Amino acid sequence: MTQRVVIGAGVVGLATALALQRPGVTVTLIDRLAPGSGTSSGNAGIIAAGSVHPESMPGLLANLPSMLLNPQGPLRLRPSFLLKQLPWLVRFLAQARPVRVEAASVAISALSKPALRYWDGLLQQVGLPSPFTRKGLLYAFGSHRGFTAALRHNVYRTRRGIPFEILDGPAARALEPALAPSLAGAIYAPEAAHHPWPQTLSDQLFERFRARGGHFVRGSVAALAREGRQVRVNGLGAQPLADQLFLCAGAYSATLAKQLGWAVPLASERGYHILHPDPGLRLTRTVLFPELGFAATPMAEGLRLAGTVELASLEAPPAWGRAKVLSHNARKMLPALKGPGVRPWLGFRPSLPDSLPVLGAAPDAPQGIFFAFGHGHLGLTQAAVSAACLAALAEGETPPLELASYRINRPFPLL
Numbered sequence: 089m090t091q092r093v094v095i096g097a098g099v100v101g102l103a104t105a106l107a108l109q110r111p112g113v114t115v116t117l118i119d120r121l122a123p124g125s126g127t128s129s130g131n132a133g134i135i136a137a138g139s140v141h142p143e144s145m146p147g148l149l150a151n152l153p154s155m156l157l158n159p160q161g162p163l164r165l166r167p168s169f170l171l172k173q174l175p176w177l178v179r180f181l182a183q184a185r186p187v188r189v190e191a192a193s194v195a196i197s198a199l200s201k202p203a204l205r206y207w208d209g210l211l212q213q214v215g216l217p218s219p220f221t222r223k224g225l226l227y228a229f230g231s232h233r234g235f236t237a238a239l240r241h242n243v244y245r246t247r248r249g250i251p252f253e254i255l256d257g258p259a260a261r262a263l264e265p266a267l268a269p270s271l272a273g274a275i276y277a278p279e280a281a282h283h284p285w286p287q288t289l290s291d292q293l294f295e296r297f298r299a300r301g302g303h304f305v306r307g308s309v310a311a312l313a314r315e316g317r318q319v320r321v322n323g324l325g326a327q328p329l330a331d332q333l334f335l336c337a338g339a340y341s342a343t344l345a346k347q348l349g350w351a352v353p354l355a356s357e358r359g360y361h362i363l364h365p366d367p368g369l370r371l372t373r374t375v376l377f378p379e380l381g382f383a384a385t386p387m388a389e390g391l392r393l394a395g396t397v398e399l400a401s402l403e404a405p406p407a408w409g410r411a412k413v414l415s416h417n418a419r420k421m422l423p424a425l426k427g428p429g430v431r432p433w434l435g436f437r438p439s440l441p442d443s444l445p446v447l448g449a450a451p452d453a454p455q456g457i458f459f460a461f462g463h464g465h466l467g468l469t470q471a472a473v474s475a476a477c478l479a480a481l482a483e484g485e486t487p488p489l490e491l492a493s494y495r496i497n498r499p500f501p502l503l
């Protein structure tokens with residue numbers, strides 16, 4: 089029996105573990121947490137088929153000082169990050185060159201545009217109905233300046249063949265009447281969708297994985313060591329020997345990748361959410377407020393406000409004020425929003441400077457070691473398509489996408 093071991097039971101690891109199951113193969117999934125309960129549980133739930141440009145964009149450097157000086161703003165940089173991750177930040181800023189943005193946009197789109205089709209395929213294959221609300225995504229802008237700037241980014245949607253509509257304030261409010269009358273305008277992406285409670289998706293994937301004979305080990309992987317063509321997984325009671333190892337440990341993947349011989353500039357773009365169980369308003373679809381850096385998603389347990397970026401180390405203590413400020417900012421765009429938010433939450437987006445994941449086989453072990461981590465802002469979106477790629481590679485088949493852009497040894501220039 090071929091032993092396949094997947095490290096990390098976030099949404100990427102869960103989708104991968106399911107896609108890997110075959111007769112004659114044992115799949116073991118390892119996580120120190122309950123499946124799906126880390127970063128994958130608290131996101132905004134968006135299948136962002138139309139978000140096709142990277143995070144680092146031209147103009148970012150000029151806006152950085154004012155963004156960083158505002159502690160309640162959408163982007164915050166904590167000193168712990170500067171101390172440990174300055175090279176990441178320099179590489180991130182270097183990615184804003186137009187030619188690199190274009191290349192990243194092509195590669196993001198290849199994973200995100202077909203995302204719903206891959207999710208539907210995976211879920212259907214394991215007997216689950218599609219759980220997504222298919223009402224598109226509205227990018228809403230409070231200021232004319234922000235709206236005009238965002239319209240320039242539509243060039244990437246046009247080039248990638250992503251449908252969108254430009255709406256003035258009244259047209260956007262006709263779609264979502266809870267939006268403020270002062271709204272400057274919006275961009276509507278009809279092919280996006282959202283999941284009404286991402287933890288449920290992980291729970292269902294895990295239940296199917298177990299029902300189809302998958303093994304789950306709860307524990308923390310301390311170290312990975314190559315033994316010939318196999319990889320020993322250390323730190324657990326049993327020390328499984330993997331014929332094929334799949335590293336899907338989200339923001340924690342860099343240390344383990346290093347033990348396998350691969351250094352990768354992975355940082356954590358931390359994000360927060362807060363829940364309004366009884367929001368006093370109704371949204372039909374996710375509304376994203378790019379100027380404020382967060383999304384409002386109508387979910388099973390209320391309205392979830394999720395987003396912002398905090399560049400800080402994984403170990404830095406949470407800044408819960410950032411979660412609470414989401415409610416304050418949301419009232420600017422959703423004036424009827426009721427109540428204090430509850431259950432503030434912090435998650436860790438696993439991010440590379442070019443906003444692309446590491447996806448594919450290790451160049452020096454093409455049949456034995458595989459990577460799927462670093463999906464940044466788009467892990468929920470891209471999990472099923474990533475899983476399909478790794479499953480094909482593991483079988484020695486051609487993956488459905490060309491994976492060169494996501495290779496672990498791609499260059500990250502400093503200039």
Ligand SMILES: Cc1cc2nc3c(=O)[nH]c(=O)nc-3n(C[C@H](O)[C@H](O)[C@H](O)COP(=O)(O)OP(=O)(O)OC[C@H]3O[C@@H](n4cnc5c(N)ncnc54)[C@H](O)[C@@H]3O)c2cc1C
Binds near residue numbers: 095130134336435462
């Ligand atoms: C505020 C916020 C909003 C977001 N909104 C969206 C959105 O709307 N749409 C979207 O597509 N994406 C969104 N994202 C991004 C998305 O949530 C992530 O990209 C995704 O969850 C990453 O999934 P993952 O499986 O790679 O990582 P994780 O969910 O972090 O899973 C990794 C797992 O590996 C385990 N692990 C790590 N190291 C070890 C070890 N040594 N031993 C054992 N286990 C280990 C961890 O415990 C964890 O469970 C958002 C993120 C945030 C923070």
